[in-house]
Amino acid sequence: MSHPSHRDSICLEDARIIEHHAFPGDQHIMRLQAPRCAAKAQPGQFVHLTVDPQRPLRRPISIMRASADEGWIDLLYKNVGEGTALLAARGGGEYLSVLGPIGQAFQVREQRPLLIGGGVGMPPMIFVAESLKDSAHQPMVILGSEVPFPFIPRPSEILLPDMPDGVIASMPLLDDWNIPCRLASQQDMPGVHQGYVTDLARLWLDALEAETRAQVGLYACGPHPMLEAVVRLAREYDLPVQVSLEEFMACGVGGCAGCSVEVQTENGPAMQRVCVDGPVFDGYRVF
Incomplete structure (x- = not known):
């Protein structure tokens, strides 16, 4: 199994909720004090976080903004199930276990x-x-x-x-x-x-x-x-x-292969893991 280079930059930290705002449509924006993650985050990466101490299974959420200088990250998520409902109930000052940043980032090459x-x-x-x-x-x-x-x-x-x-x-x-x-x-x-x-x-x-x-x-x-x-x-x-791509993820670090998708490679179709081989892919290789 391949070992993407960015896996060595994944951090585990207890992040404090600085702000947590609700918007129509069951949408929420949360700002977390997560300096280690913020220092390395790149556009397209995500975090895998524990929504509640009673729910060990983490949830993947894309990073919307990150400030390396101030040490925070912003997350936008929608309340769609039990896990995100528990996350929506968390308030300012509470701590969440955050694993990240994870995944291949966007590489902007065009003008x-x-x-x-x-x-x-x-x-x-x-x-x-x-x-x-x-x-x-x-x-x-x-x-x-x-x-x-x-x-x-x-x-x-x-x-x-x-x-x-x-x-x-x-x-x-x-x-x-x-x-x-x-x-x-x-x-x-x-x-x-x-x-x-x-x-x-x-x-x-x-x-x-x-x-x-x-x-x-x-x-x-x-x-x-x-x-x-x-x-x-x-x-x-x-x-x-x-x-x-946004897929359901269990481990988030490439161990379980539960988020695998078929990708066209130079050697033909291959199954790749969205969490670490992605989530960013060449669109022509996926669709």
């Missing part, structure tokens, strides 16, 4: 990254965007949700003439970073595109000059049908694409 996040797949895209805000790369971010967004959308100050009329809502944090962002949903939200994230992605790509479009790479995290659609879009425009 014009197009970041697409759906639902609880939004956090890695926010992390990638923040990592690029002071770089030569110029990201475009498209976020989608079928429940209210875990932030209050506001009209963007960054004009994008290729967007449909009225599609002006953005994530305030991204707007503050001067990173263009637009939102998509089928729930008829003000300022939000009524449709799929890939619809907006197509409009943005079509508006680019051919030379600029050739510098675009797609990066995505979200539900499997969305990721499949993103890879189809990338194939149509002949662009590179990286996707982050």
Whole structure:
């Protein structure tokens, strides 16, 4: 069994809950004081945390932001079962056992990254965007949700003439970073595109000059049908694409192989573990 190099950087620490906020749609954002994890976290990685002392089985949650200087990480999760319900009940000042950062991170190589996040797949895209805000790369971010967004959308100050009329809502944090962002949903939200994230992605790509479009790479995290659609879009425009998969994980460190998926390799199909061989994969190798 292979031994990914990043496994040597995984830390185990007791992290204190600094902030814990609830949002509509049973969504929560938790900030943890986890200095060892924060110092090494990269966009696309996740943590495996104990939600309650009575529940030894950990839950994997993507890292949305990390501050190496201040020693904290932000996690966005949705309350979907017993484990996350217990996590949602935890309050400020309490401690959680955190294993991380885990997994292969996104590797941004293109000058014009197009970041697409759906639902609880939004956090890695926010992390990638923040990592690029002071770089030569110029990201475009498209976020989608079928429940209210875990932030209050506001009209963007960054004009994008290729967007449909009225599609002006953005994530305030991204707007503050001067990173263009637009939102998509089928729930008829003000300022939000009524449709799929890939619809907006197509409009943005079509508006680019051919030379600029050739510098675009797609990066995505979200539900499997969305990721499949993103890879189809990338194939149509002949662009590179990286996707982050979200699978149920038991151990989180590659020991149980319970999160294995089929990936196309140079030697044919092979089963690889999402937790350590991923969660970020070349989209063409997975779909």
